[in-house]
Amino acid sequence: MEESSVSVSVSVSTKKGKARTDHESEGKKIPATIGRKGIRNKKYTVDDLLKIMAKLRSPSGCPWDREQTENSLKKYLLEESYEALEAIESGTPKNCGKSWPTCFLQIVFISRIAEEKGEFNFLGVVNELAEKLVRRHPHVFPRPTVPALPPKPRGRS
Numbered sequence: 001m002e003e004s005s006v007s008v009s010v011s012v013s014t015k016k017g018k019a020r021t022d023h024e025s026e027g028k029k030i031p032a033t034i035g036r037k038g039i040r041n042k043k044y045t046v047d048d049l050l051k052i053m054a055k056l057r058s059p060s061g062c063p064w065d066r067e068q069t070e071n072s073l074k075k076y077l078l079e080e081s082y083e084a085l086e087a088i089e090s091g092t093p094k095n096c097g098k099s100w101p102t103c104f105l106q107i108v109f110i111s112r113i114a115e116e117k118g119e120f121n122f123l124g125v126v127n128e129l130a131e132k133l134v135r136r137h138p139h140v141f142p143r144p145t146v147p148a149l150p151p152k153p154r155g156r157s
Contacts, residue, residue, distance in 0.1 A: 050122055053112045070110050077106040 044052075056065040080102045087095035108122055115121035134141045 049108060050112075053108050057112055057116065065109075068109065068113065070113055073106060073110055073113075077103075077110070080106055 056062045059066075080099065084096070084099040084103050087099040107125065111120065111122035111125055
């Protein structure tokens with residue numbers, strides 16, 4: 001299993017008492033601000049998310065995250081799904097935007113646990129979903145036509 005991390009360097013800024021930080025993603029430094037609600041201005045990628053989850057589950061990560069199993073996370077998957085449904089019913093897009101990340105977290109978390117067991121991984125889940133969407137929508141994603149093979153020449157026997 002490959003362990004990776006998102007590197008962060010922090011320097012203090014006097015502007016409004018916030019600290020400045022540089023995130024390194026794929027060798028590029030991305031400036032961001034750390035305020036009361038955490039890191040701002042950083043646009044994380046799916047790859048960053050998977051690395052963060054791997055770090056949380058690693059020996060140097062979070063003890064609570066490391067001890068979780070698919071079974072222990074079932075209740076959170078259900079709870080977060082109900083919260084997402086309530087957000088949809090509220091009719092407020094802002095509420096939906098706040099509940100989807102926690103639903104998505106459960107998928108990423110359980111996929112990570114399965115990856116550690118050698119069962120499947122998040123990118124496999126993404127691939128399965130993409131294949132299913134394409135397969136269910138042939139009117140949008142037509143299958144490529146395969147040219148007919150030319151007839152075999154009749155030879156002497």
